[in-house]
Amino acid sequence: AQTVTQSQPEMSVQEAETVTLSCTYDTSESDYYLFWYKQPPSRQMILVIRQEAYKQQNATENRFSVNFQKAAKSFSLKISDSQLGDAAMYFCAYRVYSGGGADGLTFGKGTHLIIQP
Amino acid sequence: DAGITQSPRHKVTETGTPVTLRCHQTENHRYMYWYRQDPGHGLRLIHYSYGVKDTDKGEVSDGYSVSRSKTEDFLLTLESATSSQTSVYFCAISSNSDSPLHFGNGTRLTVT
Numbered sequence: 001a002q003t004v005t006q007s008q009p010e011m012s013v014q015e016a017e018t019v020t021l022s023c024t025y026d027t028s029e030s031d032y033y034l035f036w037y038k039q040p041p042s043r044q045m046i047l048v049i050r051q052e053a054y055k056q057q058n059a060t061e062n063r064f065s066v067n068f069q070k071a072a073k074s075f076s077l078k079i080s081d082s083q084l085g086d087a088a089m090y091f092c093a094y095r096v097y098s099g100g101g102a103d104g105l106t107f108g109k110g111t112h113l114i115i116q117p
Numbered sequence: 118d119a120g121i122t123q124s125p126r127h128k129v130t131e132t133g134t135p136v137t138l139r140c141h142q143t144e145n146h147r148y149m150y151w152y153r154q155d156p157g158h159g160l161r162l163i164h165y166s167y168g169v170k171d172t173d174k175g176e177v178s179d180g181y182s183v184s185r186s187k188t189e190d191f192l193l194t195l196e197s198a199t200s201s202q203t204s205v206y207f208c209a210i211s212s213n214s215d216s217p218l219h220f221g222n223g224t225r226l227t228v229t
Contacts (some may be wrong), residue, residue: 004159035217045160045207045220091159097215104150104175104209105218107159 002027004094006108013082014116020067021077021111023092031097034068034075035105040088048090051075053097079113087115120144121221123208129227136195138224140208142188148211149191150218151175151183153204160207166191198228 003026013019025034036048051059051068058066063080079086089112093105120143130136140149148167152160152175162175164183172183180202182194195202205225209218 033215033217043205043223045209047217047219050217095214095217103214104148104152104162104165104211105160107161109157109159 002029002094002096002106004092004106004108006090006092006111008111009109010112010114012114012116013079015082015084017082018078018080019082019113021079021090021092021113023075023077023108025073025075025092025094027073027094027096029096033095033097034066035093035095036064036066036075036077037091037093037107038086038088039091039110040085045091049077082115084115084117087113089113121208121210121219123206123221123224125224126222127225127227129229130198131229132199133197136198136226136228138193138206138208138226140191140193140221142191142210144210144212144219145188146210146212147188148214149185150209150211151181151191151193152207152209153177153202154207154223155204163193163206195226198226200228202226203228 032053034051038046049061067076089110091110092108122141124139150165151163161177166172166185184192207223208221
């Protein structure tokens, strides 16, 4: 079974600085997808960024970027120029490519990100 | 935002009573999922559906059943609620197996 590990229960960063959230995963599959979701206090689950395992290029979305190391099974999220609105729980998630199958996401336990003004 | 509506938004019920949570989507997506979120556990998959009347168990399915009689509706039933089922329940949808999941706003269920 696949597992996703987020080793940092909580992180704190000063506004406007850069922070990196860690995620490792365990899988025997070669085709899969990785995601970061954000959950603010409103409880809504918001997709932040997505990475396809077959792509070597790291995904970026504005101030959010990932460092995807396939051999190391590592998928970290970097947030640049942190803003107060970035304060939230962040979940790393994995989805195997199942060629039409229904497999859902496997989630890590989350990292609580605090932004210090 | 994906058109996903969960109802109710909050519910308090007593141990031993049946409870049904509803997920309604307007996206015509094939795949639907039920997750529960608990502190220290992240989100865990309860059941999922890959089409009308096609469902399967997830990681934490004991004590739960599901039904999908229409593409747009996916129901989660707790036949006899227990305090261990106090949680936040999320419904999610996906158009295909390559896509990310899009989530509803969750239902907070408290079993007293």
